[in-house]
Amino acid sequence: SMEPAMIPHEFERLDPEVMAARAAELGRVMQRRRSVRSFATDPVPRELIEKALLIAGSAPSGAHLQPWTWVAVSDPELKRRIREAAEAEERDFYEHRAPDEWLAALAPLGTDAVKTHLTDAPWVLVLFRHRWEVLADGTRRKNYYSSESCGIAVGFLLAAIHQMGLAALTHTPSPMAFLAAILERPSNEQAYVVIPVGYPARDAVVPDIQRKSLEQIVVWR
Numbered sequence: 649s650m651e652p653a654m655i656p657h658e659f660e661r662l663d664p665e666v667m668a669a670r671a672a673e674l675g676r677v678m679q680r681r682r683s684v685r686s687f688a689t690d691p692v693p694r695e696l697i698e699k700a701l702l703i704a705g706s707a708p709s710g711a712h713l714q715p716w717t718w719v720a721v722s723d724p725e726l727k728r729r730i731r732e733a734a735e736a737e738e739r740d741f742y743e744h745r746a747p748d749e750w751l752a753a754l755a756p757l758g759t760d761a762v763k764t765h766l767t768d769a770p771w772v773l774v775l776f777r778h779r780w781e782v783l784a785d786g787t788r789r790k791n792y793y794s795s796e797s798c799g800i801a802v803g804f805l806l807a808a809i810h811q812m813g814l815a816a817l818t819h820t821p822s823p824m825a826f827l828a829a830i831l832e833r834p835s836n837e838q839a840y841v842v843i844p845v846g847y848p849a850r851d852a853v854v855p856d857i858q859r860k861s862l863e864q865i866v867v868w869r
């Protein structure tokens with residue numbers, strides 16, 4: 649079998665002080681990130697969204713198969729249809745399907761079935777996970793860890809959006825099958841998450857929550 653093509657890895661070692669300073673700066677930035685549910689309608693240039701999506705596309709993926717498609721929605725009519733369908737699912741969720749235990753967990757966030765972010769935010773990014781690929785000859789090729797890969801890509805995207813000075817929400821209306829229908833995606837693609845992106849509304853509020861401390865999230869052995 650052929651040897652895989654390998655090239656030298658251009659890796660720059662940093663001074664420990666520089667490493668600590670960079671970690672501290674990124675830490676300060678990331679600790680200011682909040683999920684935003686109330687967006688201003690101000691436009692965001694497509695060029696900025698392109699930059700964020702390229703960063704998301706730099707995420708590692710199972711066997712480097714990059715099992716993802718982002719649909720970047722700015723068309724008001726498409727956003728309206730997505731909101732209408734999402735709110736129908738969410739009403740059923742909040743009124744019938746959600747167990748009391750789940751509703752209790754969501755209570756501190758103040759969420760409900762009204763999803764203004766889906767029409768107010770200038771961009772609604774919908775990530776589709778490729779369950780498999782369809783090759784040129786029509787046969788199927790397997791993907792590996794496509795859910796984990798998409799989750800990592802979402803993390804990269806959220807960090808990029810925040811670092812750029814924009815706000816986002818990870819929104820998972822459930823079930824999400826309506827998204828593939830509205831956005832006309834092929835059957836190998838399954839909606840993974842909906843991410844409205846834009847500026848927070850001027851009067852936006854966020855829940856008063858705390859993040860776990862290092863001691864609460866790490867065990868050293």
Ligand code: IYR
Pocket residue numbers: 738741754757759760761819820821822
């Ligand atoms: N999908 C619903 C409910 C919901 C679920 C979780 I887990 C959240 O962190 C937030 C909301 C909704 O979008 O309202």
